[in-house]
């Protein structure tokens with residue numbers, strides 16, 4: 404507490420202004436490093452507003468600049484409101500929601516004009532703390548809840564640092580409001596009073612932790628994006644061939660460990676060349692996408708769908724035996740062929756090869772070749788059907804065409 408007593412508010416305003424500049428600079432630096440997340444510009448603006456507000460205050464306090472009281476209050480209120488509004492808009496943009504900055508920004512005008520609309524009430528520091536504190540508390544609490552919820556939903560622990568910073572500031576604001584209501588409050592923002600000083604210090608901690616938290620969010624987001632690019636097919640969003648073997652080895656080990664079956668479905672759109680030739684390559688791509696979406700919709704969370712290339716896909720079905728995998732393939736076959744494909748206005752069909760991995764770590768490539776053989780048997784039998792081949796050492800029924808529509 405002695406340390407708090409020794410700190411003077413003019414210096415704290417200066418340091419907080421620098422922290423605002425650091426926040427803005429960090430966001431600009433991340434942008435220059437090539438990250439294009441729209442949240443960066445809102446968070447940079449928040450840092451800039453914090454810097455302008457606090458550095459101006461420091462300048463006025465240090466050099467005893469006489470500023471019209473209502474005018475300086477209006478400027479300070481507008482700046483601090485822009486800080487909180489922009490932080491929330493950035494969080495929304497980061498989470499892929501509309502930032503609503505234009506909707507929120509007029510709050511800065513409202514807080515700036517309060518001193519002109521109700522000069523007597525606004526001259527009372529206690530009123531300002533309660534009204535502004537409550538507004539900032541709500542904005543910060545919303546940002547904290549949004550980040551925390553999405554962090555929990557996605558298992559993203561990195562989001563908890565920024566969420567905690569917002570939550571921490573909301574609690575500080577709540578305590579400040581309670582203190583203003585129940586205890587004596589000095590009538591100037593920068594009055595030298597221990598609680599006031601403590602609030603400044605905690606504001607500085609908020610900006611510092613937030614800067615770290617937001618930078619972490621950005622780097623984590625970038626890492627996830629790179630991972631997505633490495634593991635996903637850019638056209639359909641399904642996993643790509645490169646990630647297949649890693650995925651398959653993991654699932655195979657898991658299924659072996661629990662004694663569970665593991666099945667494969669390989670599928671290929673029929674006569675796709677004629678789709679390209681009739682409707683063009685672009686429409687062909689769209690058909691591939693729509694097929695991928697229908698396939699993905701028809702699977703459980705634990706299943707994984709891969710685009711092997713062209714119009715060929717592979718599906719991994721953990722804990723699924725051959726008979727069940729055939730039923731899944733049949734359901735997918737119907738979902739592909741039952742309704743016309745929007746990009747071309749007509750239906751397409753697909754053929755399916757299904758197999759189950761033999762127990763005892765069957766060579767993965769061999770199982771793939773069997774699924775491929777089954778697929779080409781389905782094509783040979785007339786397309787638009789499911790063909791299953793059991794693993795050689797399994798006791799499952801012999802190879803058979805299981806569905807001839």
Ligand SMILES: Nc1nc2c(ncn2[C@@H]2O[C@H](COP(=O)(O)OP(=O)(O)OP(=O)(O)O)[C@@H](O)[C@H]2O)c(=O)[nH]1
Pocket residue numbers: 671672673674675676677679683684685686687688691712713714782786
């Ligand atoms: N639009 C589009 N076409 C592709 C893509 N990859 C491969 N193709 C085309 O897909 C067609 C595949 O034709 P084929 O292998 O002859 O097979 P198909 O016409 O589907 O005939 P079947 O498989 O025997 O039923 C070729 O014309 C390729 O050029 C892609 O990413 N986009």
